Amino acid sequence: MRSVGFLSQCKVGRIIIMASEVQANNGVNVEALLAAKEALTNAPEAAQFKWRAACEWKDGTHSHSTVESFYGLGQDQHRKTTFAFDADHPEVFASLDQGATPVEYVLVGLASCLTAGIAAVAQNRNIQLKSVKATIEGDMDIAGILGIDSDVRNGFSGITVKSTSTPTPSPRTSRLSSLSRRSGRRSMTLSPIRRTSRSW
Amino acid sequence: MRSVGFLSQCKVGRIIIMASEVQANNGVNVEALLAAKEALTNAPEAAQFKWRAACEWKDGTHSHSTVESFYGLGQDQHRKTTFAFDADHPEVFASLDQGATPVEYVLVGLASCLTAGIAAVAQNRNIQLKSVKATIEGDMDIAGILGIDSDVRNGFSGITVKSTSTPTPSPRTSRLSSLSRRSGRRSMTLSPIRRTSRSW
Numbered sequence: 001m002r003s004v005g006f007l008s009q010c011k012v013g014r015i016i017i018m019a020s021e022v023q024a025n026n027g028v029n030v031e032a033l034l035a036a037k038e039a040l041t042n043a044p045e046a047a048q049f050k051w052r053a054a055c056e057w058k059d060g061t062h063s064h065s066t067v068e069s070f071y072g073l074g075q076d077q078h079r080k081t082t083f084a085f086d087a088d089h090p091e092v093f094a095s096l097d098q099g100a101t102p103v104e105y106v107l108v109g110l111a112s113c114l115t116a117g118i119a120a121v122a123q124n125r126n127i128q129l130k131s132v133k134a135t136i137e138g139d140m141d142i143a144g145i146l147g148i149d150s151d152v153r154n155g156f157s158g159i160t161v162k163s164t165s166t167p168t169p170s171p172r173t174s175r176l177s178s179l180s181r182r183s184g185r186r187s188m189t190l191s192p193i194r195r196t197s198r199s200w
Numbered sequence: 201m202r203s204v205g206f207l208s209q210c211k212v213g214r215i216i217i218m219a220s221e222v223q224a225n226n227g228v229n230v231e232a233l234l235a236a237k238e239a240l241t242n243a244p245e246a247a248q249f250k251w252r253a254a255c256e257w258k259d260g261t262h263s264h265s266t267v268e269s270f271y272g273l274g275q276d277q278h279r280k281t282t283f284a285f286d287a288d289h290p291e292v293f294a295s296l297d298q299g300a301t302p303v304e305y306v307l308v309g310l311a312s313c314l315t316a317g318i319a320a321v322a323q324n325r326n327i328q329l330k331s332v333k334a335t336i337e338g339d340m341d342i343a344g345i346l347g348i349d350s351d352v353r354n355g356f357s358g359i360t361v362k363s364t365s366t367p368t369p370s371p372r373t374s375r376l377s378s379l380s381r382r383s384g385r386r387s388m389t390l391s392p393i394r395r396t397s398r399s400w
Contacts, residue, residue: 027260032294037346047343051303055311057332060227063315065308067300070290072342077292083300085285087312090270092277094232100267100283102313103251108265109305111255112287115263116302132257142272143247146237 028123046073061089062098103138103156111136114161136161228323246273261289262298303338303356311336314361336361 040047049072055065068082086099100108111134122129138159144152240247249272255265268282286299300308311334322329338359344352 027262029260029294033346036294037348040343040346041348044341044343044348047341047346047348049340049342051301051307051338051340053304053307053311053336055308055315055334055336057315057319057329060229061316061319062227063312063332065311067304067308070304073292077290079290079297081297083304085300085308085312087308087316089316090277090279092273094229094236097279097281099312100285101251102309102316104253104267104270104283105305105309105312107251107253108255108267108285108287109302109309111253111265112263112285112299112305113302115255115257116261116287116289119257119261129257132263134255136253136255138251140249140251141244141247142249143240143244146233146240146247148237148241148244148247 024123024126024128026119026123026129028120030120030123033120048072058086058098061087061093061095063087103140107136107138107159110159111161134161224323224326224328226319226323226329228320230320230323233320248272258286258298261287261293261295263287303340307336307338307359310359311361334361 049070051070053065053067055063057063063086065085065087066082067085069076069078071077085105087102087105088098089095089101090097115132115134118132119129136159138156140156141149141152143149144154249270251270253265253267255263257263263286265285265287266282267285269276269278271277285305287302287305288298289295289301290297315332315334318332319329336359338356340356341349341352343349344354
């Protein structure tokens with residue numbers, strides 16, 4: 001697979017989508033998003049966002065991070081909730097496994113971005129979703145981070161999203177299968193990936 | 201800033217490290233890691249890891265992800281705990297803010313990776329850490345994801361980790377300031393970034 005930046009090729013994988021032909025209501029306010037698109041076209045400075053996280057070391061490889069405010073639409077934005085996360089390394093790394101690994105947090109970000117994108121694109125195309133499920137897997141040679149081989153990249157060598165289509169392909173298959181590809185093209189976390197799309 | 205893959209230049213920022221010169225015990229089992237390095241040098245196949253996440257769409261832009269097993273050291277590895285995460289978009293995106301955004305999950309991964317790396321490098325250099333704190337900020341022009349401008353990258357245009365040194369710089373400053381740079385060079389999430397290091 002050809003490596004592009006941080007993430008290399010993504011083979012679309014196990015994304016299970018069940019859909020039916022009814023007036024779509026996937027919970028995505030597409031009208032508001034289209035209105036925002038129009039407004040921000042004339043106010044590009046308002047489209048400049050800054051996303052933030054704060055991290056505090058606890059012990060060993062265990063750290064605690066929080067996410068609350070971000071900057072966008074010309075000002076700091078504050079949430080009602082502070083989201084908190086613990087990260088750590090697993091026991092096979094001689095750590096205490098008190099949280100997911102940093103690289104797994106990246107995979108969570110990617111999977112959730114693709115999934116939200118599918119919902120948004122489906123809504124925009126009036127496709128009613130019943131369910132969307134994805135599994136994502138990132139390959140890594142830890143010889144790099146252990147300092148065994150300086151030629152080994154310290155990061156993913158490949159990411160695979162495994163896909164399966166449900167229900168059995170129908171005349172709608174082409175509309176369903178394009179959802180994940182469209183989501184990937186607009187994904188804020190997937191953009192540097194060159195994908196080998198698979199029909200489903 | 202020059203863009204390299206998914207993440208562009210990172211200016212080392214607000215990393216506050218308090219340290220003292222005692223026999224270091226930062227909770228990182230460096231001896232085990234060095235033993236693993238030696239063992240895996242002779243068994244490169246065991247260094248091939250696969251990290252995983254599973255994601256399920258809930259409603260709108262809200263999804264729920266889980267992290268449990270991964271593959272490494274020649275077999276599937278299972279944890280005692282399944283880590284669960286909710287992701288969503290914020291209210292300014294006409295969503296319900298039921299979780300951090302996907303891009304914030306990526307920042308959490310990056311910040312926690314750098315922090316764990318600092319602890320590991322400090323332990324290896326017999327530097328006793330008292331605290332490590334970091335703030336990380338990712339710049340993003342959402343004109344890309346909204347489809348306003350196809351030339352705008354769908355991702356971060358830059359990432360800044362803000363740093364401040366504490367205590368006041370001393371003859372040990374050079375040792376402390378190199379911790380974050382060393383952590384960045386080995387970071388599994390930061391590797392493609394070209395960084396402008398700042399002394400502190």
